[in-house]
Amino acid sequence: MGDACRQLVPRALRAVMGMALLLCWGLGSCRGAEALPERLSVLDNGVLRIGIDLNRGGAVTLLEAKARPGNLINNADYGRQIQMSVYSGPIPFAPHGKQPRPEWRGLGWNPIQTGDCSGRPSRVEESRNDGSELYVRLIPMQWPLADEPGDCTFESWTTLEGSSVHMRFRVSMQREDRTQYPARTQELPAVYAISALHRVMSYTGEHPFSGDALAELHNDWTRPWPWTAWVATEGWSAMVGDDDWGIGVFREEGCRFNGGLYREAGSRDAHGGPTTYLAPVEQETLDHDLVYQHACTLVVGTLQEIRSRCNRLADGPALPPAWRFSGPTRQHWHVDGASDGGLPQQDGWRIHLGEAIPRLVSPCRCWPAAGNTLLTLTISWAGPPTTGRLLWSRSDALALDGSRSVPLALVGDGSPHRYQLDLAHAAGYHGLITGIAIDPVGEPHPASELVIHDLTFGSASR
Numbered sequence: 001m002g003d004a005c006r007q008l009v010p011r012a013l014r015a016v017m018g019m020a021l022l023l024c025w026g027l028g029s030c031r032g033a034e035a036l037p038e039r040l041s042v043l044d045n046g047v048l049r050i051g052i053d054l055n056r057g058g059a060v061t062l063l064e065a066k067a068r069p070g071n072l073i074n075n076a077d078y079g080r081q082i083q084m085s086v087y088s089g090p091i092p093f094a095p096h097g098k099q100p101r102p103e104w105r106g107l108g109w110n111p112i113q114t115g116d117c118s119g120r121p122s123r124v125e126e127s128r129n130d131g132s133e134l135y136v137r138l139i140p141m142q143w144p145l146a147d148e149p150g151d152c153t154f155e156s157w158t159t160l161e162g163s164s165v166h167m168r169f170r171v172s173m174q175r176e177d178r179t180q181y182p183a184r185t186q187e188l189p190a191v192y193a194i195s196a197l198h199r200v201m202s203y204t205g206e207h208p209f210s211g212d213a214l215a216e217l218h219n220d221w222t223r224p225w226p227w228t229a230w231v232a233t234e235g236w237s238a239m240v241g242d243d244d245w246g247i248g249v250f251r252e253e254g255c256r257f258n259g260g261l262y263r264e265a266g267s268r269d270a271h272g273g274p275t276t277y278l279a280p281v282e283q284e285t286l287d288h289d290l291v292y293q294h295a296c297t298l299v300v301g302t303l304q305e306i307r308s309r310c311n312r313l314a315d316g317p318a319l320p321p322a323w324r325f326s327g328p329t330r331q332h333w334h335v336d337g338a339s340d341g342g343l344p345q346q347d348g349w350r351i352h353l354g355e356a357i358p359r360l361v362s363p364c365r366c367w368p369a370a371g372n373t374l375l376t377l378t379i380s381w382a383g384p385p386t387t388g389r390l391l392w393s394r395s396d397a398l399a400l401d402g403s404r405s406v407p408l409a410l411v412g413d414g415s416p417h418r419y420q421l422d423l424a425h426a427a428g429y430h431g432l433i434t435g436i437a438i439d440p441v442g443e444p445h446p447a448s449e450l451v452i453h454d455l456t457f458g459s460a461s462r
Contacts, residue, residue, distance in 0.1 A: 187279040195265050282363060
C-alpha cells in the first residue's frame, strides 16, 4: 500500500491494518460450527430479491436480480455477506482473560453481524417483514473470539426501490469499559460479492459529475493488507463483471472506500473462497455509550445505470463544508495523539492534550478549491501562544504533509477567537479538496485544553 493510501488510516493505527481481513487467513476455519439451516426473510419487488438470514444475525445473504438469476452475495464464512462491522480498542481484546484467535489478535474489539470466526452466529432478538421493509435487531458476536457476544446492539432496516436497495443501520454501544480508544476504520457496511463481479470501478478524479472517465481499482490480495483504498469523488463505487454489470454502493455522507478482489476472478459460487469486497468507510471514535447511525444504497445494473442512479442520489457536487461542533456527534472528525471530552459536545469539541502533538482530522469530503478559499475557524486555546498548521489533501494528492499547509497562530488566553485563513494563493490549494487536518500546536502541551467551535469555507472575495 502506497503512502497516499496510508494517509487514509490514522497514524497511530498503521501497524494494525487488520481491518477487513475477515477472510484472508485460514479460510474454511470459520464455517458454521453449529451448521444452522438458512432462515431467510425475503423482500421481492419483481426486479430484485433480497434476503436476510435470521440464523446468521440477519445479515444479507441473498441478492438476486430477476433478469439475471443467481445469488450475487458471497457466503463462504461468517465474515462475508453484507453486514455491519465495527472496531474499537483495546488491541488485543481479551475479555475475562479469553484470548482471541492469534490471526485476528490485531483486530481488537470487533463485533460483526453474522457471527464469530469459530462459526457461532449472532443472536437475532427481533425481526419484522411487512412486505416492504426488513427490520432486524441483534446482539453481534466478537469476530476474533469464540462465543463472545458483543457489548452492543445492531439494528438494520432494508427496503427495495426498483433496482436499488436502501439500507439504514444503527449501533447502540453498551460497554462497561469507558476508556476512549483511538478512532478506527468502520465498514459502513462490508459488502462481499461473488468473484464474477471482479472489476472494482469508481470515479476518483477532480471533476465529479462531469461524465469524466472512470477508474478501475486494483489490489494485491497476497499482501498482509489485501485491499486497496481510494477516494470516490462522486460518493460511489461498484463491483462489476466483464460485461460491466453488477452492484454499486453509494454513501451520501462520505467518499472513502476500501475493496478489491480476493483470489481468482470469475466464480459464481456464492459459497466459494474467491470473493470481491467493497465497503464505504469512515474513521470514527466509538464511545462506550454512543448511538451511531449510517446508511447506504446498493444499485444493481450496468455500470452506466449505477453511475447515473448514484449521481441522482448525490444531487450534484457537494457544497463547501461547514462544521459546527455542538450536539451528539463529532460530525465524523477524529483526533490522533490526544483524547477529547466525549459526547454530547457542549459549545465545542474539547481536545485534551497529552504527551504527543495532536492532529485533528476531518472526514473525507470533496469540494472544489475554487470559490472556497477562505477558511474561518473559531478556537479557544488555554496555553501559551503557539503556531500550528492547517493541512489539506486533494483528489490527486491524498497524503497530508507540509507541502500543502499554512500556519495557524493561536492566541492562548482560553477565550474563543475567530481566525481567517486566506488560501487563495497557498501552494497546493487547487483542484478538488478531499479533506483537512489541523495540527493546532507545534509541540506537546500536556494537561492543556483546546476547543474548536466551528469551521466554515467561503470565498475570500466576500
